[in-house]
Amino acid sequence: MGFVFVVHKGRVEAWHQNRTAFGTFSFEDFYRWHLQIMNELFAASKFPSAPDGIKAKVRLDRIVYVDDDVQEAVRKLTGPDGIRYDQGMWVWFDDQDRKGRWEPPTKEWRNRTEWSLPHELGHQLGLTDWYALDYEGDEDHLMPDNGDRIAHFMTHPITMMHWHGPHLFSEADAGYLNMTWDKPRGYYGDHYFAIPRECFLRIVDVNGSGVPKAKVEIFQRGVQVDENGKPGEDLGVRYFPVIEDGNFDRPVSKRPVIVGFTDEEGIIRLPNRPVKEVRTVNGFHRRPNPFGNTDVVGGRGLMLVKVTKYDRPCYFWLEIYQFVVAWFRGKRDRFTITLKTPYRSQDSPLPPRNVRVIAIGENHAKVMWDPPPIRHERQYLERAIGFRVYRRISSDGLNDRPWFPIATVGPEVREVTVDLRQFPGDIYWYSKVNRFAVSSIGELGVESELVEVISPFKIR
Template sequence: MVTVHRTDGGPDLGSFTRTIPAMGAWNAYGDPGWNGIPDSTPGRSIGWVEIHASSPVFGTNRVILRDGSAPSVPVALLDEEPLVQATENSLFSSLYLKNWPASAGVTQWSSAVVNNPSAYPVTITVRIRRVDGSGSLASFTRTIPAKGWWNASNDPGWTGATETDALNHRSIGWVEINASAPVLGLDRVVLRQGTTADAPVVLLDGTPLAAGARATQDLIAGWISRAPALDYVWGSANPAVEGWPTAGSSVTWRAHVRNRSSAAATAVPYRWSINGAVAATGTVNVPANGAATVDLPWTWTSSRREIAFSIDPDDAVSETHELNNRIAVDSDAISVGLWVEQSVHDYFDDHQRELGAGSNSWEDWAQRQVRMWNEMFAASIYPEAPSGVLDRIRLDKVVVVPDDALPLAGGYPTNNPNLNDRTVDLQWGFPNDASIGTFYGDHATRSSSNPFYYEASLLHELGHARYLVDVYGFNVHVSAGNRIDILENGAPIVGTPYMPYVNSWRDAVRYTPYTGLMNGNGPTVDRHSAVALNLIRGHRATLGNYNAPGNLGAYLNDLPAQNELTVRDASGAALPGASVRIYRAGPGEGWYAKVYDNTADMSLTADAAGKVLLGRCPFSATGGITHTNNHSNGVAIVRVQSGDRVGYGFIEATDFNLEYWRGRTALGRHELRVALRKQGSAVGSVDEHAP
């Protein structure tokens, strides 16, 4: 199978199959499949080739320079190079050449081409090293798209490397390329008649990049903690101040570094920066298969700063993974602590590298979760949250404990790994059990559905620890433990045009409109929860840092003192004088259960504008919102009758919360549109006309 890929990773230019006879050969020259590859740009093509064979084969790639634009014009230059047969994470070239003299008037120029055969993007770190071992001429990273390539010839990182002979504007060195997943590459050396990169070509030669001895060391910037570690204040009335350092006090940022190697790492450079400016540099020794810490003294301010730490910031150390050397946190971020049992920690250490995502440890995985959570916060933009969720999260603590040790102080091993720890605002535990190899068993797929890459359910559960409720609990079901007993003309309304099912399982009649993290797993925080989080922006925990805290869903009772509901028909026309009945949800069985009986809890008549007043809390006779196991009363059913036409709809407490948070604390305004049907008419006949 011959496949010609686009260099940008776009749809393949073409593919075809050929059969090679025993002891025979296949030549692409003159082959209609090869010649018929479509142009990547009008009149010409560029791409790279992948060949898969049913048995081992070998081959040669022939590059011909012709004096013209037709395949039959005279040959100016011919070069043959072996087809690259294997992919590697580390590739090398013995030479980096830029305007380096060869003979009178002839100069040498080199460039590398790296191909990514993976179905996922790959990040490469390119180092151009001095031949005398005194350091690097250049170091940079690039991302190669899935099935794409990187070409050094016009890359500013490559062409802009420091000149070893600045007087003559020329350089010589050697090249090391480390990739987050296996890649393949070619080193091309061109002799040019002149001293510029576009001078006429005299000779061209290409050889596969060498796969040298792989690096065995990996230095990992694990997490950044802050000292002194302060407990949150239980029941604090001012958690934006209490539990935080005092303005002007001395604190210490502490970077935790791991060395995944059987050899000690000595005098490894590090760098601290604040808002991008270098704050401190130095070196640190990290023992073999051990850890070390690096401190940065700082004067506390509540104003947000980016605190960043890099180990081996200039890539002086050859490592198996180069993308896990830097951490950046916001100084005012909410802190999270993770407790992990030894076998789980080891499992991630053993297998994270298989993702090809630049990760090589449990800490790398944990930092990915935090990073993606912060990205989710920034992307959760709504009219009531124009800057998204304002808080950021910082991994402050990683505690590795023996198997079967969790929980350390009662509770559940996941929700409550250490109830005695109040130094962090959120906590979660990772116990070892038989499901680890199954739940985290996909070591290859980089997607939001693979928890070994991104565990969205973890962020959902930590959302509870912050105080958020399950938004999906506002869905209305008619499955076991949930009932709607309302009758119309003596017949149940469920499953009729009055109240049709909204799913193929015929167990739900209404889904909340608020979708996101707390109504599943993302990819953003839902609108209601985003605003709820901003209510406690910058607050330490108050009634627990675990799932579930004592203030879980406290915001659900933020309701305007009075609420006005305008009822309209399906076309949007108001329904003056309409009869409005409210049916509240009673308790049932199961999480967020709702049972609606056939007796209306409120009976109202709309005014000339179609408006009725519902009071502060039409959802409950006691004035409070309940959202827990066996009962959620946050959704009421509304029956609207205008003349001989009847329709049903829903009102949800979350909409009342949003009105309150918009500043309409005295009077919230709401609208409800219902499709009206004539009483006694055949099921399914819908009257869409205005009254």
């Protein structure tokens, strides 16, 4: 896939004054080297659905050296029919061009890699910004225990189209480029239409068993529910029409777009909401799907799932990225996402009581609890053979930053000291709030529900 670079001669000459990280005194070499880096990252972006990496290769087709007005030169690259036939371009234009005076790049600049360039050229190939799926939350959806906004950070942020840096392109990007490298360019984000035909959520409890008859409400970013619209129903699950005014920039909807209940196995089928159909030459087709009329920037590609059972709401995020990757992995007909709640099973032992946490110095905390009451001395299902202590950092969704176990102890133990400095090196972006929880463990390792407590003291 070829690119055109457009640059003023004055800038090129200024670059000729110094040796760059590439090793020559050349603007052209430095920026062609960035395409080599892009090709190396393409080849290294190997995934279950792209075992050979990204097949596409990029090359520098043409450099347009401009004598005077850069913007005028760019305009001339559009044909009389309004189409740009080069299908991928990068333009150097800033204040130096306006003033007609060009400085050599700084020592720092010319001696490093310009990681923004492979990212930006990714857009020229139709790839989207995955950081559009980050979300700091809003006032309509708050954590029940501390009032934090329920936030979300894109599921695989250390990727080229989320963050600039020496990162691989994501699996969805690999799938998109492997499907489109031999097609005409000019589309953007049409892989957001690649959603399996039938999508299911499987809500499970702390032991991995389905949660029957849980209420599932799904809210969507970028939409507002049309209160005058007529709700629809798809296999027993209701959905609500949204206002289609072209504004995808809204926070997560106050009202749900989807409401239903899980079946006996804890499964709910997401309704395929009606859409305005779109087909692209790349082979993508927007048809009825759980996200409805998805936009190609990502606004509507994020939905908040509120699961309620035992008067205890749990929050999860559905990200369009997961659906698109499933589609590229061949799950075109049927795709299920499992969401793990901290709820009990029918066979669970009784939960611990009075869970609390205190600070021990700067770097430690003590989590304490009382054992469950003895209700029926000989009832084997109620008996605890041990306890498990958990920790969770941030107020992101439960599937983003889940509970992680930090200790398993015997039935006589009533406290565990936690080294607060030891935790997964995950990305804690919007909030670093700490929660702890304790469960009882019964026979066969069956656990009780998690009894939660929020850290009353600040943890760095």
